[in-house]
Amino acid sequence: MHIMTSTITPTLFEQLGGEAAVEAAVDKFYRKVLTDDRISHFFEDVDMDRQRGKQKAFLTMAFGGPHSYSGKDMRAGHARLVAMGLNDSHFDAVVELLGATLKEMGVADDLIGQVAAIAESTRPDVLGK
Amino acid sequence: MATIHHGGQKYELQPGESVLDGLLRNGVAAAHACKSGSCGSCMMRVLEGELPSSSQPGLKDSWKAQGYFLPCVCVPNGDLTACEVGSDARVPARVTSVDYLSADVLRVGLRCEAPFEFQAGQYLTVISQKGLARSYSIASLPDESSIELHVRLIPNGRMSGWLSKGSPLGAQVQLQGPSGECFYVPGRSEQAMLLVGTGTGLAPLYGIVREALRSGHSGDIHLVHGALRPAGLYLRAELAALAAAYPKLSYTPVVLNGEGESGVVTGSIDAVVAEKFSSLAGWRGFVCGDPGIVRSLKKKLFLAGMPMRDIYSDAFLPSA
Numbered sequence: 001m002h003i004m005t006s007t008i009t010p011t012l013f014e015q016l017g018g019e020a021a022v023e024a025a026v027d028k029f030y031r032k033v034l035t036d037d038r039i040s041h042f043f044e045d046v047d048m049d050r051q052r053g054k055q056k057a058f059l060t061m062a063f064g065g066p067h068s069y070s071g072k073d074m075r076a077g078h079a080r081l082v083a084m085g086l087n088d089s090h091f092d093a094v095v096e097l098l099g100a101t102l103k104e105m106g107v108a109d110d111l112i113g114q115v116a117a118i119a120e121s122t123r124p125d126v127l128g129k
Numbered sequence: 130m131a132t133i134h135h136g137g138q139k140y141e142l143q144p145g146e147s148v149l150d151g152l153l154r155n156g157v158a159a160a161h162a163c164k165s166g167s168c169g170s171c172m173m174r175v176l177e178g179e180l181p182s183s184s185q186p187g188l189k190d191s192w193k194a195q196g197y198f199l200p201c202v203c204v205p206n207g208d209l210t211a212c213e214v215g216s217d218a219r220v221p222a223r224v225t226s227v228d229y230l231s232a233d234v235l236r237v238g239l240r241c242e243a244p245f246e247f248q249a250g251q252y253l254t255v256i257s258q259k260g261l262a263r264s265y266s267i268a269s270l271p272d273e274s275s276i277e278l279h280v281r282l283i284p285n286g287r288m289s290g291w292l293s294k295g296s297p298l299g300a301q302v303q304l305q306g307p308s309g310e311c312f313y314v315p316g317r318s319e320q321a322m323l324l325v326g327t328g329t330g331l332a333p334l335y336g337i338v339r340e341a342l343r344s345g346h347s348g349d350i351h352l353v354h355g356a357l358r359p360a361g362l363y364l365r366a367e368l369a370a371l372a373a374a375y376p377k378l379s380y381t382p383v384v385l386n387g388e389g390e391s392g393v394v395t396g397s398i399d400a401v402v403a404e405k406f407s408s409l410a411g412w413r414g415f416v417c418g419d420p421g422i423v424r425s426l427k428k429k430l431f432l433a434g435m436p437m438r439d440i441y442s443d444a445f446l447p448s449a
């Protein structure tokens with residue numbers, strides 16, 4: 001008997017719904033960020049339209065989608081925030097809000113786990129460690 | 130180091146300096162206003178040399194192809210030769226009327242001497258004969274015979290001073306634009322809309338509301354106009370009449386200071402809006418006027434559930 005070995009597994013990004021899922025998540029996520037007293041001050045003086053674009057970049061990356069940020073970019077991009085006191089507790093808060101957003105959208109727990117793992121992998125760069 | 134050839138002269142740019150900053154530093158009277166790549170008033174055309182791609186934001190493809198660029202956001206990698214834009218990129222217009230809408234707001238009528246296409250709510254940049262450039266939102270509709278602007282008088286303001294005291298009637302100006310995404314897009318006609326403006330931030334909203342009504346918008350339309358004092362609430366009778374004629378339109382004047390004026394709400398506009406409109410999922414919003422209030426209101430509308438991509442705004446930043 002012949003077994004098909006080349007069944008194509010959709011990527012995490014595809015399983016989540018790709019670009020459309022990022023679009024669906026971004027406003028929900030950004031509202032949580034802006035109203036969370038633990039971290040909202042990091043987002044205070046950033047232009048909202050520009051910030052929405054950056055949130056989309058963040059979500060695309062965390063969803064395992066195509067992006068061109070290197071670890072060095074993540075370091076440089078958050079250096080200003082590290083200088084403001086960005087630490088592990090803030091990082092944990094962002095991962096928590098990300099999980100809550102996906103949960104609200106009805107995403108399965110194992111996929112949420114995979115997203116959290118991708119976010120986790122950026123921790124040293126984001127926190128400048 | 131990049132050298133700019135302009136008007137028969139050579140100017141050396143400093144590292145990281147934009148073409149516009151370099152010219153201004155050398156005393157060239159180049160027209161400019163926003164200095165951030167949006168108003169288009171500094172537009173030039175490249176004759177020789179290579180433009181960085183970031184120096185043509187928002188320009189029409191046909192203009193890009195002809196080498197038009199915005200020197201305020203152009204930091205070239207090599208030498209450039211650039212010239213002023215030709216008459217094809219600007220529309221000459223004449224000031225045909227100036228009257229007072231309130232003690233410190235002028236209504237300025239302009240008649241274009243060539244076709245100038247725009248959407249109600251967009252803004253244009255007026256460039257005077259002396260090269261002074263200032264952006265103003267358009268309050269009129271595209272098919273009206275003249276373009277109407279609402280210009281607030283600014284103490285020692287150069288453009289508003291000229292318009293109020295410098296006998297501008299009949300004078301020729303150049304119009305650059307239109308620019309901006311703050312306009313009514315037909316479709317989703319049942320969507321509820323909230324329009325909030327402070328001061329002359331009413332100008333684009335006055336166009337957008339009338340455009341939406343004329344397009345048969347079927348959803349509710351709420352217009353909120355804020356001013357510091359009751360005397361700053363211009364076009365009140367017109368707006369009240371419009372709201373009386375269209376039951377789906379509501380008009381709420383708000384003042385920060387002033388008691389007991391009938392039909393006027395007292396309070397800070399962002400608090401009044403946040404209280405009156407607390408659940409905005411699925412709505413469309415327009416916010417114009419003072420930059421600080423625009424920022425605060427955008428955030429309030431978003432947190433009340435309005436989708437970010439349905440929030441349109443123009444912050445009336447002073448010229449750089």
Ligand SMILES: Cc1cc2nc3c(=O)[nH]c(=O)nc-3n(C[C@H](O)[C@H](O)[C@H](O)COP(=O)(O)OP(=O)(O)OC[C@H]3O[C@@H](n4cnc5c(N)ncnc54)[C@H](O)[C@@H]3O)c2cc1C
Nearest residue numbers: 264265266279280281285286287288289329445446447448
């Ligand atoms: C997209 C856009 C749309 C705009 N639409 C309109 C409009 O529809 N109606 C309108 O009236 N204006 C509008 N403006 C503002 C307008 O472009 C000018 O900045 C304004 O008219 C002042 O120009 P001026 O030449 O009279 O004063 P300037 O000579 O530029 O300023 C004189 C002095 O006053 C200060 N100043 C400027 N503006 C203010 C202010 N608002 N409050 C306090 N001090 C100030 C300046 O910093 C300067 O010190 C808009 C701006 C932008 C960017």
Ligand code: HEM
Nearest residue numbers: 039042043046054057058061069077090091094119122126
């Ligand atoms: C969880 C891992 C994180 C990832 C993968 C991530 C990713 C990103 C990305 C891709 C950008 C856009 C960069 C750009 O294009 O300029 C960005 C910007 C930003 N991030 Fe993060 N981020 C993370 C954690 C955090 C945390 C914990 C905070 C603060 C609590 C934060 C706050 C910001 C802010 C404020 C910006 C905008 C910076 C600016 O415009 O100056 N991020 N992030």
